[in-house]
Amino acid sequence: DTGVSQDPRHKITKRGQNVTFRCDPISEHNRLYWYRQTLGQGPEFLTYFQNEAQLEKSRLLSDRFSAERPKGSFSTLEIQRTEQGDSAMYLCASSRSLTDTQYFGPGTRLTVL
Amino acid sequence: EDQVTQSPEALRLQEGESSSLNCSYTVSGLRGLFWYRQDPGKGPEFLFTLYSAGEEKEKERLKATLTKKESFLHITAPKPEDSATYLCAVHPRSIIQGAQKLVFGQGTRLTINP
Numbered sequence: 221d222t223g224v225s226q227d228p229r230h231k232i233t234k235r236g237q238n239v240t241f242r243c244d245p246i247s248e249h250n251r252l253y254w255y256r257q258t259l260g261q262g263p264e265f266l267t268y269f270q271n272e273a274q275l276e277k278s279r280l281l282s283d284r285f286s287a288e289r290p291k292g293s294f295s296t297l298e299i300q301r302t303e304q305g306d307s308a309m310y311l312c313a314s315s316r317s318l319t320d321t322q323y324f325g326p327g328t329r330l331t332v333l
Numbered sequence: 334e335d336q337v338t339q340s341p342e343a344l345r346l347q348e349g350e351s352s353s354l355n356c357s358y359t360v361s362g363l364r365g366l367f368w369y370r371q372d373p374g375k376g377p378e379f380l381f382t383l384y385s386a387g388e389e390k391e392k393e394r395l396k397a398t399l400t401k402k403e404s405f406l407h408i409t410a411p412k413p414e415d416s417a418t419y420l421c422a423v424h425p426r427s428i429i430q431g432a433q434k435l436v437f438g439q440g441t442r443l444t445i446n447p
């Protein structure tokens with residue numbers, strides 16, 4: 221298996237700009253998750269897809285955040301009008317089933333200036 | 334509310350000095366408990382899944398155990414390459430269909446000095 225991949229690995233942007241991240245899950249995994257991790261903390265759940273359906277969203281996911289998974293394959297996470305508080309590592313994970321292990325990608329490090 | 338607390342926050346050991354990391358959890362029901370290793374600037378790397386009290390899993394110098402309220406990650410005769418942050422996460426049972434989130438602790442930063 222190739223692992224979960226994320227692009228870009230690093231993104232530096234100015235406050236107020238929009239950014240989009242991409243995640244490619246492990247090929248046979250139909251469940252995909254987004255988490256956010258700030259320095260010194262564990263990852264925090266943002267949202268979850270089963271195939272193309274977004275089934276759960278955290279309170280952390282404000283109106284400026286949107287996620288899609290067209291055709292149930294790769295997923296994108298967009299942040300509009302970025303704020304300095306959005307600076308974090310954005311992690312994507314995938315799993316095969318409800319009780320299966322979630323495997324994480326390398327993450328996208330976002331810095332908002 | 335589901336909660337995970339890891340202790341200590343940071344641990345510094347000499348090479349070969351065995352120790353244990355603790356993960357205490359409060360959940361309404363446990364679907365599974367996971368241990369991950371995370372190196373700086375990288376995503377978490379899966380280590381173990383434990384499903385029920387009394388279960389143990391081993392991998393090289395690491396052994397994970399589970400009780401009804403906590404899990405331990407025992408590290409035996411560690412080497413400098415074992416230096417990393419170790420994350421514990423629970424997958425709670427939920428009445429909400431499709432609820433999938435992992436709830437993570439803040440991690441233990443482990444440093445092994447040669």
